[in-house]
Amino acid sequence: MTIDVILPKLTTTMDEGTIVSWLKQEGDAVQAGQPLFELETDKVTMEVEAPASGTLSRILSPAGSTLPIGQVVAIIAAEVSQAPSQTAQPEERRVKISPLARRLAQEHGVDVSLLEGSGPGGRIIEDDVRAAIERLAAARAAALPVPPARPLPVAPVAQTGGGGRLVPISSVRRVTAERLAASAHTVARVTLSAEADASRLVDWRERLRSRPRREPTPTYTDLIVFLLARLLPDHPYLNARFEADAIRLLDQVNIGVAVDTERGLLVPVLREADKKDLPALTQESARLIEKARAGRATPEDLCGGTFTVTNLGMYGVETFTPIINLPECAILGLGQIAAKPAVYRNEIVARHMLPLSLSFDHRLVDGAPAARFLQSLKDLIEEPLLLFSGAGSDHE
Amino acid sequence: MTERIITYAKALNEALREEMRRDERVFVMGEDIAEHNGPFRVTEGLFQEFGARRVRATPISEAAIAGAAAGAALTGLRPVAEIMFIDFSTLATDQIVNQAAKMRYMFGGKGRVPVVYRTQGGAGRGNAAQHSQSLEAWYVHVPGLWVVQPSTPYDAKGLLKAAIRCDNPVVFIEHKRLYFTKGPVPEGDYTLPLGRAEVKRAGKDVTVLATSYMVLMALEAAAQLAAEGIECEVLDPRTLKPLDMEAVVASVRKTHRLVVVVEACRTGSFASEVAARVGEEAFDELDAPIQRVGGDDVPIPYAANLEAEAIPQIKDVVAAVRKIVPPRRRS
Numbered sequence: 001m002t003i004d005v006i007l008p009k010l011t012t013t014m015d016e017g018t019i020v021s022w023l024k025q026e027g028d029a030v031q032a033g034q035p036l037f038e039l040e041t042d043k044v045t046m047e048v049e050a051p052a053s054g055t056l057s058r059i060l061s062p063a064g065s066t067l068p069i070g071q072v073v074a075i076i077a078a079e080v081s082q083a084p085s086q087t088a089q090p091e092e093r094r095v096k097i098s099p100l101a102r103r104l105a106q107e108h109g110v111d112v113s114l115l116e117g118s119g120p121g122g123r124i125i126e127d128d129v130r131a132a133i134e135r136l137a138a139a140r141a142a143a144l145p146v147p148p149a150r151p152l153p154v155a156p157v158a159q160t161g162g163g164g165r166l167v168p169i170s171s172v173r174r175v176t177a178e179r180l181a182a183s184a185h186t187v188a189r190v191t192l193s194a195e196a197d198a199s200r201l202v203d204w205r206e207r208l209r210s211r212p213r214r215e216p217t218p219t220y221t222d223l224i225v226f227l228l229a230r231l232l233p234d235h236p237y238l239n240a241r242f243e244a245d246a247i248r249l250l251d252q253v254n255i256g257v258a259v260d261t262e263r264g265l266l267v268p269v270l271r272e273a274d275k276k277d278l279p280a281l282t283q284e285s286a287r288l289i290e291k292a293r294a295g296r297a298t299p300e301d302l303c304g305g306t307f308t309v310t311n312l313g314m315y316g317v318e319t320f321t322p323i324i325n326l327p328e329c330a331i332l333g334l335g336q337i338a339a340k341p342a343v344y345r346n347e348i349v350a351r352h353m354l355p356l357s358l359s360f361d362h363r364l365v366d367g368a369p370a371a372r373f374l375q376s377l378k379d380l381i382e383e384p385l386l387l388f389s390g391a392g393s394d395h396e
Numbered sequence: 397m398t399e400r401i402i403t404y405a406k407a408l409n410e411a412l413r414e415e416m417r418r419d420e421r422v423f424v425m426g427e428d429i430a431e432h433n434g435p436f437r438v439t440e441g442l443f444q445e446f447g448a449r450r451v452r453a454t455p456i457s458e459a460a461i462a463g464a465a466a467g468a469a470l471t472g473l474r475p476v477a478e479i480m481f482i483d484f485s486t487l488a489t490d491q492i493v494n495q496a497a498k499m500r501y502m503f504g505g506k507g508r509v510p511v512v513y514r515t516q517g518g519a520g521r522g523n524a525a526q527h528s529q530s531l532e533a534w535y536v537h538v539p540g541l542w543v544v545q546p547s548t549p550y551d552a553k554g555l556l557k558a559a560i561r562c563d564n565p566v567v568f569i570e571h572k573r574l575y576f577t578k579g580p581v582p583e584g585d586y587t588l589p590l591g592r593a594e595v596k597r598a599g600k601d602v603t604v605l606a607t608s609y610m611v612l613m614a615l616e617a618a619a620q621l622a623a624e625g626i627e628c629e630v631l632d633p634r635t636l637k638p639l640d641m642e643a644v645v646a647s648v649r650k651t652h653r654l655v656v657v658v659e660a661c662r663t664g665s666f667a668s669e670v671a672a673r674v675g676e677e678a679f680d681e682l683d684a685p686i687q688r689v690g691g692d693d694v695p696i697p698y699a700a701n702l703e704a705e706a707i708p709q710i711k712d713v714v715a716a717v718r719k720i721v722p723p724r725r726r727s
Contacts, residue, residue, distance in 0.1 A: 119683075125683050
C-alpha cells in the first residue's frame with residue numbers, strides 16, 4: 001500500500017509552501033511521526049512529519065520547489081500490516097478517517113483533506129482533528145480578516161537593459177509583499193511624528209544595566225513596549241481592528257515587534273504585554289526575537305498582534321512612515337535616540353531625544369484621538385514615573 | 397452481611413442452597429448432582445439437606461432433563477436443571493429452543509417458564525473438542541431465552557439467585573476454569589440485576605468488553621498495558637441477553653475504541669454481535685475499527701499447546717489493544 005505525502009496547510013493564511021530540504025532520501029526507511037522534510041511557509045519553517053511508516057519510495061518534489069497545499073510531494077510505501085491488496089490501488093483517494101474524527105471535523109469545520117493521519121495506516125483519528133481544532137482556534141483568536149490578499153502582481157516590467165539577476169521570491173517576501181500591499185491599498189494611513197525627551201528613559205535603562213546582573217537588561221524597544229502597553233487600554237481605538245461591518249475594540253494588548261531576520265521581516269507577538277511586568281516582558285521578547293532570527297518561530301508566535309512597534313533607531317533613522325500591519329489599526333515607529341541640544345528648564349542643554357512616528361488608520365480613528373495617544377506616550381517617555389501617579393492610565 | 401473469600405463453585409452452591417431454603421418450589425436436577433455433589437461440587441451437600449425429591453439425579457439424557465424442567469416450570473415450580481457440558485446441550489436444544497423459549501409467547505403470556513438451565517463451557521482443561529466449546533452465541537440468538545455468564549464468585553451468586561427468581565427461561569453458563577477461582581462474596585441473600593453490565597476496571601483509552609473467563613484475561617492484559625500508559629476499561633456484560641447496550645455505548649463514548657473478547661470461535665460469536673451493535677448505535681463515537689478477539693475457527697485440540705493456541709490468550713488481548721490505541725504523543 002502506498003501513502004501520499006501531501007503539502008500540509010500549517011497556517012490559516014497559507015496557500016503554498018516551499019520545500020527547504022528533504023531530511024530523508026528515496027529508499028530510506030521512515031517512521032510515522034519522524035520529520036520528513038522542512039517546509040517554509042508564510043513566515044516560518046517547520047518540519048513536516050511522515051504520515052506513515054514504511055519506505056520513502058519516491059520524492060516527487062525536490063528541495064526548492066514551491067507548491068500549493070494539498071500537493072502530493074512524495075510517496076511512502078507503507079508497511080503492509082495485514083492482507084495485501086488484491087489489485088493496484090485505485091487512483092481516486094478516499095480520506096481515511098475514523099467516524100469519530102469525521103464527526104468532530106464536521107462539527108468544527110475542519111477540512112479533513114488537509115490533515116495528516118497519525119493512526120494506523122495514516123488514518124486520521126480524533127487526536128489529529130483535535131490538534132487541528134486547536135490550531136484553528138488559535139488562528140481564529142488571532143483573527144486575520146486581512147483584506148483580500150490578491151496574488152502579488154509581478155507583471156514583468158519592460159526590460160531596462162539586459163543582465164541583472166532573478167531572485168526567487170521566498171514565502172516570507174511574498175507574504176510581506178501581499179500584506180503590505182493590501183495595507184497600502186486599503187488603509188487611510190496618516191503618520192504623526194513627535195520627538196520625546198527620552199533622557200529619563202536612558203537613565204532608567206542605565207540603572208537597570210548597572211544592577212548586579214540577575215536579569216537581562218531591557219532594550220529601549222522593551223521599555224517603550226512596556227509603557228505603551230499600559231497606555232493602550234485608555235486609547236481603545238488604537239488597539240482595534242476593522243471588521244466587515246464593525247470596528248472591534250480588543251480586550252487584549254498583544255504587541256508585535258518587527259524583527260529583521262535573514263529570511264525577511266517577521267513580527268513576533270508579545271501577548272498580553274499590559275499584564276506582564278518588565279522582567280517578564282524583557283525575557284519574553286528576547287526569547288521570541290531569538291526564535292525568529294533562528295528561523296524557528298511558530299505560526300502562534302507570529303499571529304494575534306493588536307499593535308506593532310518597529311524600531312529603526314539602530315540605523316540612525318529619525319522619523320519615517322511605517323506601514324500598518326493589517327488588520328491592526330496602528331503602528332509606532334521608533335527612531336534613533338540621540339543627544340541633541342534641547343530646551344530643558346529654560347536652558348539649552350544636551351538631551352537624549354527620541355523621534356516617534358505613529359501611523360494609524362484614519363478609517364478607524366480620527367487625528368485628534370491618535371494625537372492624544374502620541375502625546376500621552378511622549379509624556380510617559382519623558383516621565384515614566386507618571387505610571388505610578390495614575391496620569392495617563394486611569395483605566396484601573 | 398460479612399464477606400468471605402470463597403470459590404465460584406461455592407458461591408453457586410450458596411445461591412442454590414439459599415434459594416431452595418427461601419422458596420420450596422425451587423429444585424435442582426441433573427446428572428451426578430445428588431450423592432455425587434456435581435462434577436464441580438456446585439451441588440455439594442444439597443442432597444443431604446433437601447433430599448431426593450428436590451435434588452433429583454437424572455439419567456444421561458439431556459433432552460429429558462431440559463424437557464422435564466420446562467414442563468415443571470410450566471406447572472409453577474422453579475427448576476434449576478444442570479446440563480453438565482454445554483457441548484451436550486445440543487441434545488436438549490429442541491426442548492430449550494422450541495419449547496422453553498416459545499411457550500410464554502405462544503400461549504399469549506398465560507404460561508410462564510421460570511426455568512434455569514445451568515451449564516458450563518470453555519476450554520483450557522484438556523477436555524478436547526467435544527467438552528470444551530463456548531456455545532453461548534447459539535442461545536443468544538434465540539428470542540425468549542435470557543443468557544447469563546458470570547465471571548466472578550460475587551456475580552455468580554447474585555446472578556444465579558436473580559435467574560432463579562426470573563420468570564423467563566435463563567441459560568446460565570458457567571466456565572470450567574472459573575469454578576476454583578476465588579473472590580469476596582457476602583454471606584446471605586443478595587441478588588444482582590439481570591441485564592446489567594459492570595465496569596470491572598475503569599480506563600479512558602479503550603473499552604475491552606469481555607465475557608466469562610475472558611474477563612480475567614482482559615484484566616490481566618489491562619494491568620500489563622497500564623505499564624505502558626494505556627488505560628483499558630474492562631466491561632463485563634454479565635448478561636449477554638438482554639445486553640446492557642446503555643453501558644456498552646457509555647463506555648465507548650468515553651474511550652472511542654472497542655475490543656471485544658470472547659473465548660468462542662470468532663465467526664458468528666457474541667463478539668460479532670456486540671461489534672455490529674456498536675457499529676450501528678455508536679458509529680460516530682469510534683476512533684478506530686472494532687477488534688474482536690476470539691478463538692480460531694477450529695475444533696478445540698486435545699494437545700495442551702495446540703489448545704492454548706486455539707483460544708485467546710492475554711497476549712492476544714494486548715496485541716488487539718495496541719493495534720488500535722495510538723502511541724500517546726502528548727506528554
